[in-house]
Amino acid sequence: MITHFQYKPLFKQANLPxxxxxxxxxxxxxDGIYHKDGQIEWGTILPPKEDVMNLHSQIHELMLFHVYE
Structure with a gap:
């Protein structure tokens, strides 16, 4: 389960995705970058391959809730 989820706009203009x-x-x-098309560009640490799909799904749900409400 994901904990301490945080997000902030990539650009100062919040209307840019x-x-x-x-x-x-x-x-x-x-950490990483969540793109407007739902792709995730991971930071320096990559999650284990067996967890990537699960994490992608959880992050997408969180972003839908927080950003696209």
Whole structure:
């Protein structure tokens, strides 16, 4: 489960798409960029391959709730 999820606009103009995201998953901090098309560009630490689909789904749901409400 994702904890401490945070996001902020990638650009100062909030109407331009793209957000920096960060969160904890199983005790490891991850960060990256969430693009307007739903793709995630991971930061320096990549999640395990077996968790990527699950994380992508959870992040997408969180972004829908917070950004596209």
């Amino acid at each position: 793209g957000w920096r995201i960060s969160f904890y998953f199983r005790g490891t901090k991850y």
